[in-house]
Amino acid sequence: MATVISGLLTGMLLARTISGVVTEYIGWRPLFLAAAVLMSIVNVILRRALRTMDVEIPHRAPYGEVLRSTLRSYRATPAIRVRSAYGALGFAGFSIFWSTAALQLSRAPFHYSPAVIGLFGLLGAAGAMAANLTGRVKRHTHPMPTALAVALIALAYVVLLFAGRTLVGIVVGILILDIGVQGLHVLNQRIIYDIDAAARNRINSIYMTFYFLGGALGSAVASFVWTRAGWTGVCLTGLGVTVFAVALWAFTSLRGKEAVEAD
Numbered sequence: 001m002a003t004v005i006s007g008l009l010t011g012m013l014l015a016r017t018i019s020g021v022v023t024e025y026i027g028w029r030p031l032f033l034a035a036a037v038l039m040s041i042v043n044v045i046l047r048r049a050l051r052t053m054d055v056e057i058p059h060r061a062p063y064g065e066v067l068r069s070t071l072r073s074y075r076a077t078p079a080i081r082v083r084s085a086y087g088a089l090g091f092a093g094f095s096i097f098w099s100t101a102a103l104q105l106s107r108a109p110f111h112y113s114p115a116v117i118g119l120f121g122l123l124g125a126a127g128a129m130a131a132n133l134t135g136r137v138k139r140h141t142h143p144m145p146t147a148l149a150v151a152l153i154a155l156a157y158v159v160l161l162f163a164g165r166t167l168v169g170i171v172v173g174i175l176i177l178d179i180g181v182q183g184l185h186v187l188n189q190r191i192i193y194d195i196d197a198a199a200r201n202r203i204n205s206i207y208m209t210f211y212f213l214g215g216a217l218g219s220a221v222a223s224f225v226w227t228r229a230g231w232t233g234v235c236l237t238g239l240g241v242t243v244f245a246v247a248l249w250a251f252t253s254l255r256g257k258e259a260v261e262a263d
Contacts, residue, residue, distance in 0.1 A: 005186050013124030020118015070202040079195060082252050083188040084207050088214025093153050093241045094181040095218035100226045100234050109165060123174045140190045143253035150249060152180030154242035161235035
């Protein structure tokens with residue numbers, strides 16, 4: 001899982017860097033055309049790869065039944081609900097920053113061009129490294145690794161709030177934020193994949209639905225706050241997300257509500 005997430009993060013950070021350079025020298029429209037071409041190539045490769053896989057499907061359930069069983073899993077398993085909430089909050093915190101980072105870096109005192117702003121995506125390598133390290137944590141179901149990841153996200157926004165108008169502050173904030181968010185993400189997925197090996201696809205679909213809903217909501221809120229309260233409001237919003245995460249941790253971990261995670 002850690003290896004897969006590291007690959008995902010590497011693609012994300014390279015995409016930011018490449019998009020910044022392409023936007024400055026060519027424009028933003030070619031990015032969408034290039035993405036469409038790349039996805040078409042991936043589709044061809046994936047179809048060929050899947051045809052060569054020797055997988056037996058003992059029981060092919062109707063799609064409606066699959067969806068109903070997915071909902072039943074969500075209702076019946078506390079760990080899925082808790083980790084889906086953590087995922088939504090973590091990606092919301094991530095999106096709040098990255099949705100407004102270019103706006104902050106393009107104005108005073110930075111005045112960076114799109115190409116230079118794109119280079120900040122390379123700092124996401126810290127997140128890829130954190131994913132690999134988190135994958136080596138043996139007691140991943142213990143409350144403390146989760147608490148540490150949430151604390152790092154909060155620390156990142158404290159740094160960005162008080163030093164986010166300096167280059168050093170932005171760099172340090174990005175490093176800490178990526179480590180915290182990606183570390184939390186790997187912890188979440190390691191835990192939910194331990195619940196039921198036969199239902200991993202359905203469990204993952206629940207988690208990723210909440211994960212991207214959180215990210216979309218974080219981006220929307222960040223854009224709204226930026227126009228009214230600027231960088232300070234964005235950082236306080238990010239801290240607000242960590243307050244919800246801390247409350248969730250206190251309610252579940254300290255009171256033993258996440259029973260499925262117990263070793």
